[in-house]
Structure formats: C-alpha cells, structure tokens
Amino acid sequence: MLIKTKNEKETINLGKNIIKYIKIPCVIVLSGDLGAGKTTLSKGIAKALNITELITSPTFTILNEYKTSKTNLYHFDMYRLNSLDEALELGFDEYFNKNDGVILVEWEENVKGLIKRPYYKITIKKESNNEREISLEEIL
Ligand SMILES: Nc1ncnc2c1ncn2[C@@H]1O[C@H](COP(=O)(O)OP(=O)(O)O)[C@@H](O)[C@H]1O
Numbered sequence: 001m002l003i004k005t006k007n008e009k010e011t012i013n014l015g016k017n018i019i020k021y022i023k024i025p026c027v028i029v030l031s032g033d034l035g036a037g038k039t040t041l042s043k044g045i046a047k048a049l050n051i052t053e054l055i056t057s058p059t060f061t062i063l064n065e066y067k068t069s070k071t072n073l074y075h076f077d078m079y080r081l082n083s084l085d086e087a088l089e090l091g092f093d094e095y096f097n098k099n100d101g102v103i104l105v106e107w108e109e110n111v112k113g114l115i116k117r118p119y120y121k122i123t124i125k126k127e128s129n130n131e132r133e134i135s136l137e138e139i140l
Pocket residue numbers: 005006007008009010011032033034035036037038039040041057106129130131132
C-alpha cells in the first residue's frame with residue numbers, strides 16, 4: 001500500500017484509516033526522518049482506537065501509555081536510546097510480549113533486535129514541505 005498526503009490533517013486521517021488493514025494486537029514500526037510525520041500519524045491511530053487523550057511525542061519519556069476499557073496504546077520513541085542493551089535495561093522487552101493493544105515504535109533502528117515477532121512497518125517519506133509518501137508493509 002502506498003499513499004500520498006498533502007498536509008498534516010490528511011496524515012492523521014490516514015492513521016485513522018490504516019487501522020482497517022491491521023490486525024490488532026500488533027506492533028507497528030514507524031519509520032522516517034525527524035519531522036517526517038511519525039507522531040502525527042500516531043495521532044490518527046490513537047483516534048481509531050478511541051483514545052481521546054492528546055497524543056504527544058514520547059521523545060523525552062521514551063514511552064507514553066494510553067489505556068481504554070477496550071484496548072491499550074504503547075507509544076515508544078527510541079530516539080534517545082543508543083543500543084538494544086539500553087532498551088533491555090529499561091525493561092522494554094517485556095512490553096513487546098504484550099497482546100492487549102497496539103505497540104507503536106518510532107526509531108526502532110536504534111534498538112534493532114528488540115522486536116521478536118511479526119510486525120507492520122509504516123514508512124513515511126518527506127517529498128516536500130507538506131507532501132508525504134506513506135507505505136505499509138508486513139515484516140514476518
Ligand atoms: N503531509 C504531512 N503529514 C504529516 N506531517 C506534516 C505534513 N506536512 C507537514 N507536516 C508537518 O511535519 C511535522 C511532522 O512532525 P512529527 O509528526 O512530530 O514528525 P516525527 O514524529 O516523524 O519526527 C509537523 O510539524 C507537521 O505539521
């Protein structure tokens with residue numbers, strides 16, 4: 001699947017709709033440069049899960065957790081981590097065994113090897129200031 005968006009709102013909407021192509025529980029890796037729109041897309045995914053809280057970037061906390069009566073959203077931003085060992089020291093491997101919602105991961109490349117199950121990968125490419133090319137694939 002490959003879709004282009006022209007502004008932030010379209011990317012949020014895509015996040016809302018992309019959930020139809022995804023089987024929950026799951027892990028979703030969000031790949032793309034700084035400012036590509038990973039956190040923006042996460043806002044749409046949260047909406048699809050009926051999470052009403054404001055989704056903010058977990059850059060400083062590394063993990064933001066959102067819970068509803070139906071499901072959970074674990075939103076990771078591994079930007080500040082330098083290795084898989086650091087993630088293991090923080091006990092994050094435990095989260096990746098969870099099957100009670102959606103686990104979103106930004107900057108997974110910093111903690112390669114942490115995910116030991118099939119996952120979805122959404123790649124966001126910045127084409128211009130406001131245009132993004134967004135693709136979804138399954139990594140088995
Ligand atoms: N089509 C678009 N999709 C998503 N974000 C966009 C788009 N066009 C412009 N933007 C802007 O790009 C920035 C993306 O930021 P963010 O989602 O935090 O990126 P990341 O999490 O990948 O670092 C926001 O400031 C947003 O307003």
